[in-house]
Each structure stands twice: as structure tokens, then as C-alpha cells.
Amino acid sequence: MSDRRRPAGGRPDPVPGSPARRYPRPSREQLAAAADRLLPDLIAPGLDVLFVGINPGLWSAATGWHFARPGNRFWPALHRGGFTPRQLHPSEQDELPGLGLGITNMVARASARADELTAEELVEGARELAAKVARYRPRWVAVVGVTAYRIGFARPKAGFGPQPEPLSAARLWVLPNPSGLNAHFTPETLGAAFGELRAAVTAGG
Template sequence: MIAEPPASHNRPADGGGAAPRPNPRPSREDLAAAADKLLPDVITAGLDVLFVGINPGLWSAATGWHFARPGNRFWPALYRGGFTPRLLHPSEQDTLPGLGLGITNLVARASARADELTAAELVDGARTLTSKVARYRPRWVAVVGVTAYRVGFSRPKAAFGPQPEQLAGARLWVLPNPSGLNAHFTPQTLGTAFAELREATRRE
């Protein structure tokens, strides 16, 4: 089961007690060189939740940290949703498996924007993800981005939340994209969406 931090999506946004945070800022050259790079998964067998991003951004590929670009709200949403005991910095991603959590991506290659990906890449990524889930056997798979999920899995009417089908034996959930470009969700509503998944993992 997921380790038990106090769960509340109304937690303070600063995640009191956070560790000092390294903040390397990639140069323009670093970001340009990061295009099409691959970012290793944070994964181990038997996770409670495997979070699936769309694909790494250039900032993530340059730093080696998932959801690393300033303004991305994944880590605050993870904290607000009750998955972590404090707000983690992206550089602390390797602590996630100890909490029963992991991160992978639907498409492995890095790009400046997710809309640079082709439909064929998303479909191929869904097949790769299915094989990965069959290998590592997480209890839940949470895809972070409904549009990518609809295209990759040929589910044009899929909505946020639990999905009726399973993926290689894992329960499926679709979360909003935490990118700062997603103006449809605030930090508070993202936290609520993550908290709903958290509650579901505790019930089942």
C-alpha cells in the first residue's frame, strides 16, 4: 500500500519542511541539445501508482528530472493530493518508489511541447506502456493528460477519472495535464483531482 502521509488537498502550497532545492537552470544550448533525448523511468515492480506523463519536456530531459520545468504543477498536485508527506523537488524523484509511486511517459522522446508528437507516436507509446505495465505490475496506472490518452488508446470519449477498462491488469485513471499551459485547471483543482485518485487507491 502507499505510504501514509497526511492526506489533504488543502495543504499549504509551500509544503512546509521541504528540503533545500537545487535549481540548475539549463542554458539555451542545453535545452536545444535535449530535443529527442530519453529520460529514464522512475519505476520498480509492484508500485501502487505509476504516473504516466505525455512525454518529457526539454527542461526535464536537460536536468534528468521528470516534470522539472518551473511552472509545471505535477509535484505540488502530488503533495496537495496526499501522495507525499511534503512538497518534493523534482530532483527528489528517486524517493517516490519508497512511497509506492513511479513515473514513466507515454512517449519517450523529449520535445518542447507535447503537441509536437504525432498520433502514431502516441499509439506506439500506448503499446509500449502496456508491455511495461505487464512487466512491472503496478496496481494503478494514472495517465496525466486526457487528450494523449484518447489518441494513444483509441478512446475518443474518455473523460477524467477512473476508466472502465484495465491495462495489463492495472486499474486505469486519467488525470489533468499539470503543465502550466493548461489554464483549465488551477493548482487547487489539480490537487483535488489527484486527491480523488489517492482516495480510490486507498479504497481498492
């Protein structure tokens, strides 16, 4: 049995020196100040997969890290799906381009919830994403959130998985939203959805 101390919730304390311990949680004031802030893309030419979030949350805008809010399951799903050799902390996001991966967003401005975005913002974001993909030419584009994809790209019946139409020269895939608020997917089923994309990327499809 592990000798690491466990808090009341049953999870072990963060390992001393781990990213979770090194970086304190943003304060309420810092989170409030992050509204509408822009988060730089994590992108490079010729990536295997460019992941596309809906828009940055306040945690991400306050820290400068994509999918940074505790409870967001993007980083665990990325590992479960086979994209990373271990689960990365959001502060380690700069390791992704070396693995052929990048992150951008449909809408650049940060908000507390994705449902604060307007349809017009998502449509404009889809146009900007198409231009970005034409410039950087990733092999695959994975939109993380089917509702945002349906609205932004005017595909009201789109489902998860591979999409019939490309985006510029890239193949297009839609993944579930990894937010902790998305109760339709467990960590296991979310990881499996990421794993399906990983299999397609590996197969060269």
C-alpha cells in the same frame, strides 16, 4: 511576518541549500541540446501508482528529472492530493518508489511541447506502456493528460477519472495535464483531481 526577503513578484527567495537553490536553471544551449533525448523511467515492480506523462519536456531531458520545468504543477498536485508528505522538488524524484509511486511517459523522446508528437507516436507509446505495465504490475496506472490518452488508446470520448477498461492487470485512471499551459485547472482543482485518485488507491478500489 517572515523576515525572508521577497523579490518583486512577491514570492520568497529559495531557502539556502534548498534544491531550487542548489541546481541552476539549464542554459538555452542545454535546453536545445535536450531535444529528442530519452529520459529513464522511474519504476519498480508492484507500485501502487505508475504516473504516465505525455513525453518529457526539454527541462526534464536536460536535468534528468520528470516534470522538471518551473511552472509544471505535477509535484505540488502530488502533495496536495496526499501522495507525498511534503512537496518534493523534481531532483528528489528517487524518493517516490519508496512511497509506492513511479513515473514513465507515453512517448520517451523529449520535445519542447507535447503537441509536437504525432498520433502514431502516441499509439505506439500506448502499446509499449501496456507491455511495461504487464512487466512491472502496478496496481494503478494514471495517465496525466486526457488528449494523449484518447489518441494513444483510441478512446475518443474518454474523460477524467477511473476508466472502465484495465491496462493489463492494473486499474486505469486519467488525470489532467499538470502543465502550466493547462489553464482549465487551477492548482487547487488539480490537487483535488489527484486527491480523488489517492482516495481510490487508499480504499483499495
